[in-house]
Amino acid sequence: MTQQAHYDRIADVFVRNLDEPHTEEYSALFDRLLLEAIPDGPLGYIGEICCGRGEALRLLGNRPELEVTGGIGIDISSAMLDAARLHHPDDRFVFVQGDATDLPLADEVLDHVFVLGGIHHVNDRATMFAEIHRVLKPGGCFFWREPLNDFFLWRWLRAIVYRLSPTLDGDTEHPLHTMQTRQQLAGAGLDLVHWRTCGGIGYCLFMNSDVLVVNRLLRHLPGIRRIARAAVSLDERLLRLPWLRHTGLQVVGAARKPVRASSDP
Numbered sequence: 001m002t003q004q005a006h007y008d009r010i011a012d013v014f015v016r017n018l019d020e021p022h023t024e025e026y027s028a029l030f031d032r033l034l035l036e037a038i039p040d041g042p043l044g045y046i047g048e049i050c051c052g053r054g055e056a057l058r059l060l061g062n063r064p065e066l067e068v069t070g071g072i073g074i075d076i077s078s079a080m081l082d083a084a085r086l087h088h089p090d091d092r093f094v095f096v097q098g099d100a101t102d103l104p105l106a107d108e109v110l111d112h113v114f115v116l117g118g119i120h121h122v123n124d125r126a127t128m129f130a131e132i133h134r135v136l137k138p139g140g141c142f143f144w145r146e147p148l149n150d151f152f153l154w155r156w157l158r159a160i161v162y163r164l165s166p167t168l169d170g171d172t173e174h175p176l177h178t179m180q181t182r183q184q185l186a187g188a189g190l191d192l193v194h195w196r197t198c199g200g201i202g203y204c205l206f207m208n209s210d211v212l213v214v215n216r217l218l219r220h221l222p223g224i225r226r227i228a229r230a231a232v233s234l235d236e237r238l239l240r241l242p243w244l245r246h247t248g249l250q251v252v253g254a255a256r257k258p259v260r261a262s263s264d265p
């Protein structure tokens with residue numbers, strides 16, 4: 001499979017990027033927005049699909065108030081799963097190789113599902129969403145954070161960067177569009193309950209060190225953590241302006257699998 005070979009090849013670069021100081025600072029924004037999307041109550045047994053190193057399991061598992069009892073990370077790439085196992089000494093979590101369009105799970109076994117940066121790699125989204133619906137318990141939620149291509153400027157920029165960077169694959173990676181994603185979720189029987197765009201200029205500069213050498217070099221800049229935090233704050237302020245609200249580079253969202261009516265079989 002193209003994605004499997006691709007991530008087996010770039011796993012080292014991808015994982016190293018996650019530990020860059022400016023990536024950590026900018027990622028804290030995404031973590032915060034994901035946590036804000038999660039309603040109160042115990043999370044129970046969770047799944048992270050396209051888990052890579054298992055960033056969602058790490059974030060959620062470290063928060064006792066979220067009451068994560070255990071979880072499974074699923075990814076197509078064995079190199080990414082090796083990184084996940086190294087990164088997670090926590091024995092509540094297991095990591096299994098599998099395809100997002102054919103999940104190695106029984107029906108209705110997960111309380112909630114998380115995907116961070118994985119949906120845009122899966123071209124058959126109808127099947128992926130149907131699989132997530134199948135493995136979720138009724139009432140459970142599917143949470144994601146993904147690149148968004150609604151705004152023309154980012155769409156053009158991405159088209160160029162996807163062609164130039166050896167760590168991206170422009171033929172198989174397709175960021176989300178709002179209307180299309182809404183329809184695909186509805187088609188899989190999932191009710192959209194949360195949709196918040198985020199990420200602007202700061203995201204371009206301080207994320208993507210796996211993609212752009214120039215971003216990687218920023219680690220040598222004195223005070224880089226402070227600068228990255230200032231960029232987060234600027235991006236957040238800009239995206240609060242009414243005419244910029246829909247121009248985020250990323251979207252944090254959630255969709256719920258409806259609880260069956262008592263008359264359903």
Ligand SMILES: C[S@@+](CC[C@H](N)C(=O)[O-])C[C@H]1O[C@@H](n2cnc3c(N)ncnc32)[C@H](O)[C@@H]1O
Pocket residue numbers: 003004007049050051052053054055074075076077080098099100101115116117118121122
């Ligand atoms: C951009 S990385 C995100 C990794 C991780 N979620 C994170 O936030 O760091 C995308 C991940 O999706 C995985 N992936 C791509 N296509 C997949 C598929 N069809 N099924 C399962 N995993 C897949 C890749 O191997 C890779 O680990």
